[in-house]
Amino acid sequence: MSFQNSLNELNKEQPKHAFRARKIPDCEGVLLGLDSENCVCFFIKALERTFSPSIKTDKLQIDFSKEYMLYISSDQSERGIFHSIKCLSNDREEVQIFTRVMDSILSDSSMKLTIDSLNTTFFSLVNLFKIKPSQDFKKERQGLWGELFFMKNNGGFLKWAEKWHTESTRTFDFSVDNKRIDIKSTVRPERIHDFSHKQLFSIASDEIAIVSLILQEDDVGKSLKSLIEEAIVSLRGTPYYLRLERSVMEVAMNGSDEGPKYNEAEATKNMAWFHVKNIPRFKSPEPEGVSGTRYRSDLTNTPRMSNEEIDLLLDSFGKISES
Structure with missing residues (x-):
């Protein structure tokens, strides 16, 4: 799946709402969105409301079982309980890495999007962003x-x-x-x-x-x-x-x-x-x-x-x- 077309559409919209989003085809219960500061977010429908602490770094944030109002179009919105992973960086390359990794994870048909698997994904991304290029x-x-x-x-x-x-x-x-x-x-x-x-x-x-x-x-x-x-x-x-x-x-x-x-x-x-x-x-x-x-x-x-x-x-x- 390619997220770039959806992101281009969302970027054209005025950020009137806290979260604009698009449903991801063939990925039930998952939406791609932007917040009011144009940070890229993925929202995963929570099957049950389970408490787990939010985690935030300088470039990434993950929240669990929070209520969101997601605006999909001018006449369509969805309110529900979602887990979310957000890229706080506005660096173009880092955003592309974030979306590529999420694309790969969402393409894995064997992957169940649970709190545990999302935590694993989050810390994999955290470790990825810590990598410094080789001096040579x-x-x-x-x-x-x-x-x-x-x-x-x-x-x-x-x-x-x-x-x-x-x-x-x-x-x-x-x-x-x-x-x-x-x-x-x-x-x-x-x-x-x-x-x-x-x-x-x-x-x-x-x-x-x-x-x-x-x-x-x-x-x-x-x-x-x-x-x-x-x-x-x-x-x-x-x-x-x-x-x-x-x-x-x-x-x-x-x-x-x-x-x-x-x-x-x-x-x-x-x-x-x-x-x-x-x-x-x-x-x-x-x-x-x-x-x-x-x-x-x-x-x-x-x-x-x-x-x-x-x-x-x-x-x-x-x-x-x-x-």
Whole structure:
């Protein structure tokens, strides 16, 4: 569903009433509205009047079981008991993030809009708005392009979303059981990547693969924005959608920014898989008192995984889904 047309209509109306609202098609008991200060609100019909405290931050507010008079048109209004989630920010990008997240949640047919689930949604939004862009977001954008490109071309976004680790503190991008995959990308002609020693000197029982991408910048290539938009369509209405939004926030991708563009054909041609045990590295663990060791490894002459090995590893991460 798209809320932009409804918001455009509501914005054209004079704020004569405390709350103007529109019913959301195919979402019974839920309305999208604006308050007198043009803050975007979602109203969810309360099935029963249960007391729960309101919560307010500088950017968000949630209220439960309150009586509202919602003006739907000049001759139609609705009075009732509703829960509400409101975006207090007037920043255009933050409002768009708020409405995208709510759109995804309301599109999840398995989601029951209870006080508990709305509280969970609220705090997920609070945590999302706390994210600060990476200081080196140009490098992080390249990394996100590589991850999304890999997901799209190896079974689809939905296949990988559950195993995707978007937190910058995680050692690998994808994991399931004792299997790990990390995506490395470079725009250099040499297949040289930065590694943490922790990545290369890991638990012996783990099966770890490094996927190396040599990227070619291209003004008419695939943009990061385009990959994000495709991922939004695929992950909308799933429990994994917020992982995508977190990644977008961390690389400071706003609605008008195309982000980096790379040649897809070259990226596909230059994708290579490696067992972590074959990658040049220090052969011993970090000595006592030493941590966070990082270095570059040249994979040019490193033996590559066979197609059979790659297929077996991909199968262990689940079946192919729509991209």
